[in-house]
Amino acid sequence: MPSPAAPPLLRRLPNPRLTGLGGGLFCAAVMLASGFLDQLLFGSSRTVYGVLFLPACVLTAAWVRRGDLLTAPIVVPIAFAVGLTTVADGGDGFTGALGGFVTALAMEAGWLYGGTLIAGTIVIVRRIRLVRRRVAARERGVA
Secondary structure (H helix, E strand, O other): OOOOOOOOHHHHHOOEEEEEHHHHHHHHHHHHHHHHHHHHHOOOOHHHHHHHHHHHHHHHHHHEHHHHHHHHHHHHHHHHHHHHHOOOOOOHHHHHHHHHHHHHHOOOOOHHHHHHHHHHHHHHHHHHHHHHHHHHHHHHOOO
């Protein structure tokens, strides 16, 4: 059964396909920019940063190419940590900054786990659909 035509709005949306590395770089760049924007507009609100992390996870998981699906749940936590460096409060020196980063990472673990869960769920659904399509194509070719 052929799938129905996509609505006009969906056809106009971008549909890039990122490699695993490209997805990681995309998500890290988005989170770094989100962190700087959060720092500029909201005074380093980690809650705002966490909220901005969720759409980045969705886009990364949706835009990674089929062959690199399993990389999305791996790169989003790394990107979260990269961007968190911009909003983490730290003291003077390296040890103070490191302590602030580790504290922020621990305090915002809910956002980190939530975003990773979202990316993982999207990847699993995409993978199931891909496997079903392959099985259906194989059955059509044999039958």
